[in-house]
Amino acid sequence: MTALIILMIVVLLVVISIQVGKVNELAGKIRGEEESFYQANDRTGLWLFLFMILFLVGCVVSAWYYKDVMLGYGPLKSASEHGGSLDSLFNTTLFFTGIVFIITQYLLFWFSYKYRAQKGRKAYFFPHNTNLEIIWTVIPAIVMTYLVVKGLVIWNTVMPDVDPDATDYMEIEASGYQFAWDIRYPGADGKLGTRDFTQIDLGANPLGQVWTDVKNHDDFMPSEIVLPVGQKVRVRITSKDVLHNFYLPHFRVKMDAIPGLPTYFIFTPIKTTEEFKQELRKYPEWQEPYDPSEPDGPTRWEEFNYELACAELCGEGHYSMKKLVKIVEQDEYEDWLATQQSYYLTNVRNKDADPYKGQLLDVDVKSRNAELNSAFADAEVEGIIRLKNVFFNTGSATLKDDSRFELSKVAELLNKYASMNIEVGGHTDSQGDDNANMSLSVNRAQSVLDYLVANGVSASRLVSKGYGELNPAADNETPEGRQQNRRTELKILSK
Numbered sequence: 001m002t003a004l005i006i007l008m009i010v011v012l013l014v015v016i017s018i019q020v021g022k023v024n025e026l027a028g029k030i031r032g033e034e035e036s037f038y039q040a041n042d043r044t045g046l047w048l049f050l051f052m053i054l055f056l057v058g059c060v061v062s063a064w065y066y067k068d069v070m071l072g073y074g075p076l077k078s079a080s081e082h083g084g085s086l087d088s089l090f091n092t093t094l095f096f097t098g099i100v101f102i103i104t105q106y107l108l109f110w111f112s113y114k115y116r117a118q119k120g121r122k123a124y125f126f127p128h129n130t131n132l133e134i135i136w137t138v139i140p141a142i143v144m145t146y147l148v149v150k151g152l153v154i155w156n157t158v159m160p161d162v163d164p165d166a167t168d169y170m171e172i173e174a175s176g177y178q179f180a181w182d183i184r185y186p187g188a189d190g191k192l193g194t195r196d197f198t199q200i201d202l203g204a205n206p207l208g209q210v211w212t213d214v215k216n217h218d219d220f221m222p223s224e225i226v227l228p229v230g231q232k233v234r235v236r237i238t239s240k241d242v243l244h245n246f247y248l249p250h251f252r253v254k255m256d257a258i259p260g261l262p263t264y265f266i267f268t269p270i271k272t273t274e275e276f277k278q279e280l281r282k283y284p285e286w287q288e289p290y291d292p293s294e295p296d297g298p299t300r301w302e303e304f305n306y307e308l309a310c311a312e313l314c315g316e317g318h319y320s321m322k323k324l325v326k327i328v329e330q331d332e333y334e335d336w337l338a339t340q341q342s343y344y345l346t347n348v349r350n351k352d353a354d355p356y357k358g359q360l361l362d363v364d365v366k367s368r369n370a371e372l373n374s375a376f377a378d379a380e381v382e383g384i385i386r387l388k389n390v391f392f393n394t395g396s397a398t399l400k401d402d403s404r405f406e407l408s409k410v411a412e413l414l415n416k417y418a419s420m421n422i423e424v425g426g427h428t429d430s431q432g433d434d435n436a437n438m439s440l441s442v443n444r445a446q447s448v449l450d451y452l453v454a455n456g457v458s459a460s461r462l463v464s465k466g467y468g469e470l471n472p473a474a475d476n477e478t479p480e481g482r483q484q485n486r487r488t489e490l491k492i493l494s495k
């Protein structure tokens with residue numbers, strides 16, 4: 001229907017213009033052909049000149065009117081350290097191209113008016129003018145050289161890579177795929193683990209992390225990007241399928257994500273999300289309601305968030321490649337870090353895909369130490385702290401070497417909380433002879449107590465007790481239950 005109406009309008013316009021042409025022809029015949037030709041020329045020239053004035057004024061007014069929604073102006077000044085220099089490059093280019101734009105538009109329309117055909121005037125013919133040639137070659141050459149050199153200088157300050165041994169930056173990784181981003185942080189060691197595309201398993205290992213590389217063990221994949229303000233960040237950018245583009249408009253960060261060829265961008269955020277919101281708040285258009293159907297709801301500036309987008313038309317779901325970016329103060333960042341779980345520990349550890357299944361790893365010790373820190377800090381009298389990584393040889397009270405991590409941490413914490421008195425309790429499962437279990441638990445508790453004393457804890461603060469199989473923590477019918485029942489516990493007697 002719409003197409004039919006448009007077609008009819010087009011046909012009508014054609015008919016009208018033919019009719020107008022015919023009327024002009026007739027009028028020309030009446031008034032004399034030549035006379036009407038010059039009159040039409042005068043009119044057209046004048047209209048063109050008026051159009052030019054309106055057009056140029058419109059360009060300037062609309063640019064001014066919309067400047068606060070353009071990156072680089074009003075509230076949308078760069079939120080990164082390097083962004084200002086890129087904005088200044090755009091402004092410089094806009095300045096020169098703006099001058100050229102106005103001069104060429106002026107000449108185009110003014111000349112068509114001034115040199116319109118007039119009675120008795122002949123066109124002046126000149127084939128060549130050296131001065132003009134020099135002017136319009138030399139001036140653009142100088143301007144172009146200036147723009148290119150300035151661009152190169154800025155490129156060279158924004159784009160050089162960091163020294164991999166430097167400690168003044170943090171690295172995160174963004175992997176694009178149809179249609180989302182996987183963000184990976186390096187964890188406590190500050191290093192991203194290696195990847196191998198043949199290891200990719202969409203359910204269990206979406207990035208193809210190589211689990212024999214211990215650097216992977218503490219890497220985590222948050223649902224949003226959180227960064228501390230003032231921190232230099234290197235983003236390693238990769239793609240798992242087609243071309244994507246890592247675009248953080250507020251930080252003037254934009255780089256292709258290319259399958260098989262990691263790229264990078266280094267930037268330093270200088271405004272927290274909160275600071276940026278306070279900037280936006282000063283502008284009336286940002287005080288309007290975020291959702292127009294809810295006039296009393298939150299305003300646009302209150303709902304603002306930095307965003308990561310994909311700036312490559314990568315397919316049907318391209319628009320959904322969006323992630324929130326939060327820039328926060330250092331302490332807030334550390335609180336957030338503490339809530340993040342390593343992908344390996346959460347999804348892979350001790351499963352079949354784990355090459356270290358059943359072995360105690362550095363990353364277990366670290367996360368266990370953090371648990372023990374808070375268990376001791378929050379300990380109540382009569383409370384129980386179950387030790388997880390204390391192992392004995394089968395049927396014996398001899399500690400395995402791997403127990404040293406947990407027990408030396410416990411000794412350190414007991415020395416820190418020096419007024420705490422503790423009972424070390426040994427427990428077994430229900431298999432085998434009851435009396436043998438009882439004496440095994442007594443001996444094992446004593447071994448742990450001896451270890452703590454040997455590590456500087458005063459013997460007067462410790463007692464040991466064997467419970468044998470009397471206090472099961474789980475069902476003795478299953479192997480897992482029995483494993484949980486064979487355990488060492490600390491009971492807080494006083495603090």
Ligand SMILES: [Cu+2]
Nearest residue numbers: 244310314321
């Ligand atoms: Cu994309």
